[in-house]
């Protein structure tokens with residue numbers, strides 16, 4: 001069904017391109033600037049940090065859109081075809097990128113997987129590491145083992161790898177500025193390294209190390225890096241199926257027993273599950289931002305990956321504290 005939809009999207013996009021007579025016209029690049037389209041907010045922010053005003057960077061997802069169910073519109077396809085670079089996370093996060101490659105053949109577009117070289121973790125890894133329930137039953141999770149977790153950017157050391165990949169791609173597309181791109185990337189990577197050290201130092205002394213999260217399972221890499229546990233009632237790595245009442249009941253019990261009186265919730269989706277849990281337990285609802293995308297307000301107020309991660313850290317330290 002999705003494939004059919006996609007085929008028609010491509011057809012419409014190509015028709016639109018023929019009608020306008022020129023695919024490149026849709027993007028209207030600023031003079032001499034590379035047009036860089038990024039899928040998710042982290043890559044968008046990393047390109048801004050590495051390239052500054054040297055490139056025309058655009059965020060493909062409209063602000064506020066939850067990204068897991070995203071499919072490119074005909075207009076998006078036309079824009080992508082007219083860009084110089086498309087920077088995405090990984091095939092497991094944006095599977096549609098694989099499908100558009102044939103439709104952009106013949107254009108000068110370079111497709112860049114910013115997560116190349118990152119060590120991907122799969123759900124069975126988390127199950128072994130995190131599930132300390134006696135009655136653990138993997139069938140409850142509703143997904144097949146071995147599915148890779150796409151949320152690599154929430155580990156700042158993975159972000160370093162993404163920044164390196166982006167700097168390399170920009171330098172290759174715009175060699176005259178290669179030195180600048182590499183220098184800025186290096187400076188930004190020092191900030192990411194400092195962020196990592198700040199997070200590690202702040203979380204190390206905590207005795208309560210379990211993030212009770214009412215959103216989908218997105219903090220796996222973060223939890224893995226900093227030795228935390230992470231419990232979500234959702235079945236997979238996307239908010240595409242509502243959690244079962246049994247999983248919500250289990251989470252309510254965990255919140256009641258936790259001593260921290262906090263339920264974390266995700267950005268950009270209605271926090272219904274967190275609200276139910278909060279009503280049942282009296283727990284405080286606290287945002288833990290998965291930084292897939294940002295809201296319009298966040299974008300307009302100049303939100304950055306570093307700031308969002310630091311805000312997450314502050315909320316975690318307070319939210320995990322035993323009260």
Ligand SMILES: [Zn+2]
Nearest residue numbers: 218237238292
């Ligand atoms: Zn996600």
